Amino acid sequence: MRRVLRPIGRAATAAAALPLRGARALATWWRDRPRTATRVLAGAAVALLGLAVVFAVLQVRATQAADAGDTALAVAKESVPNLLSYDHRSIKTDLDARLNEVGGRFKDDYRSLVRDIVIPASDRDQLVTQTSVAAAGVAEPASPDRVRLTMFLNQTSTRAGQQQPTLSGSRVLVTMERDGDRWLVTELNPV
Secondary structure (H helix, E strand, O other): OHHHHHHHHHHHHHHHHHHHHHHHHHHHHHHHOHHHHHHHHHHHHHHHHHHHHHHHHHHHHHHHHHHHHHHHHHHHHHHHHHHHOEEOOOHHHHHHHHHOOEOOHHHHHHHHHHHHHHHHHHHHHOOEEEEEEEEEEEOOOOOOOEEEEEEEEEEEEEOOOOOOOEEEEEEEEEEEEEEOOEEEEEEEEEO
C-alpha cells in the first residue's frame, strides 16, 4: 500500500511546490533581465486590458440588441394590428396616423395599398376588420437599430349583410427599424 501512496504523495508535494517554483523563476528572470521582464509583463497587461475592453464592448452591444428586440417587439404588437385593422367608416381619415407608424420604402407601398385596394374594397363591401396578435417573437438576432419579428395574427372581418364574422389567421415577418427614438415598421411580409 505504501508503494502506491508514496508516488501519489510525491506528486502532490511537487504540485503544491509549483507556484513557489514559478514565483522563484519569475523573480530570478526579473533580477537577471529586468528590462525584458518589464516589457513582457507590460505587454501582457496591455493585452489583458485590450481583451477586457473587447469583451465589455461585446457585452454592451449584446445588451443593447436584447433591449432593442424587447422594445421593438412591444411597439410591433401595437403597430401591426393598427396597420392591418380598418373600418370602412374611418379608414380614409386614419391613413395619416397609420403612416406615422411605418417607414422606409414600405411607407409608400403601404399608402398605395390602402388608397388603391383597401379603401375601395372596404367602401364597396362595408368591411370592418379587427386584427390581434396571437403570438410574436424575435425571428433572428437583433441589432440595436433593426429587428426582425415573426408574428402570428388573428383577423376578424365583417361585411354588410353578413351574420357571422369571418375569422382568419396569418403569419407575418415584420422588420422594425429605429428612427431616432421611435421604432417604425419598415417591412411586413406574409409568410
